[in-house]
Amino acid sequence: MQVKAFRDLSKSDCMSVQVYQPVHMCKKSPCMWHRYAAAITNADAGTGVLAASAFLGQSNTLGVCPLTTSRAENLYLCTNTGGSTADSPMQAGFHPLPLTAKVHPSKTMKLLTSFLLVLATVGHASAVLPPKLQEFTQSAIDSGLVLKTLNGIALAKTFSSFSGTCTPSNVKFRREWRSISRNSRKKFVEAVKCVQTKPSVLPPSEVPGAKSVYDDLVWAHIRKAGLVHNSGTFLLFHRYYLYAYEQELAKCGWKSGVPYWNWGLDINGPHLSPVFDGSDASLGSDGIFIPNQPDRVIHFTPTLSVVIPPGTGGGCVASGPFSDFTIRLGIFSNLTGMPVEPVDGRGDNPRCLERDLNGNPLRRWSSFRNTTEVILSHDNIWDFQTHIEGDPRFMDSQLELMGPHGGGHAGIGGVAGNPIISPYDPAFWLTHSQLDRIYWIWQMLDLENRSNVAGTSTWINLPPSPNITVEDTIDVLPHQPTRKLKELMNTVGGSPLCHVYV
């Protein structure tokens, strides 16, 4: 079989699905074999090529082989029935393996009408165990290269999991903020503002402070706060919650996925990040700097606490989008725990959006090392969820308390640092998109064994509640109906979810 140069491949070349096996060491440097790679080019716009290939590593060393480019977006790996062999996978040490599951040509052609899918995980991939942390070098972990590779693996594996109404041609792509054009970012901000101005559908007598659809969504979080944090529903509730937001954004013109904020890129200071630079293509600036703020001490138990030094802001968002945003619901005083329904915080208390951007918690809990470790160190849902959330019942060191999720919240600080009303900060959704991305990557490494739940349905099991099952339900009322947890397990399951991360 002949193959073309990666860089010369076009849509029309990619007619079949193929799995390659490396038989020689990669010739290009720096380079180590890895088991899978995936790449994507403008698939969202319907103009490019989505290529996802699976690799079986010859050695135990896993890493990234950049081949002809360091940009994953330009990495094409697929076979064709003719053409040049220059710079081919064969030359690079990949040999085609026979297919165990063929994609029917006519079906492939259908996919080509929207964008091209080259998929190679079927069959062989399922026999490959998820990679292990020790298979990667520390520098590859710390630079984010491994997380990027894992995202590629997850993407490759996702494409054998589509079902129901979710297909490769209608799946929503959730992208990192920086990989969205400035123009599109502005459109995203417009859509958020649209959600913030659409009238609430909640009865005013019930929730007087809810004026907009955005308030409604915040309310859905407030009333569930005591049930969906440090509990068995944490990951799936927030996945569904993000979906609900995505649907409202779509009605306001944003048809793509909710962007995500890759924390690891901003550990040196989120105030320097394009997410928060205060331009009209950002989510607004840091809060106005308030000098001499005390350290924030979060007491988890009488003997376990975390101390976070003040960030670079502290006051109301100073400039850019959302500097004029009024938040309303939920002033919670004398907070001793999470509210359980029925809850307070229904009143109208107009105030500004406060932020206190802070690299300290991002460095401690949400770095590339933290997120990569949480994915690769746990093989069951209980361990994974308690570590990603830093469940205080089980974490016995400051290193583990908070977890990547808590670090992401504390990295924004202010309103986003409040576990009950955090969705009021538009950055909440980006940090939770990143959380769901990590969850999705972890699941996709072994979806069959990672489609279950563990734990109970109350915050640190207070008050005590029974263990949950996938038959239990969650809702984002009034905007999204009650769903069984099992319906939310697969992000491309189609009922209702249909998103991937690129």
Ligand SMILES: [Cu+2]
């Ligand atoms: Cu939450």
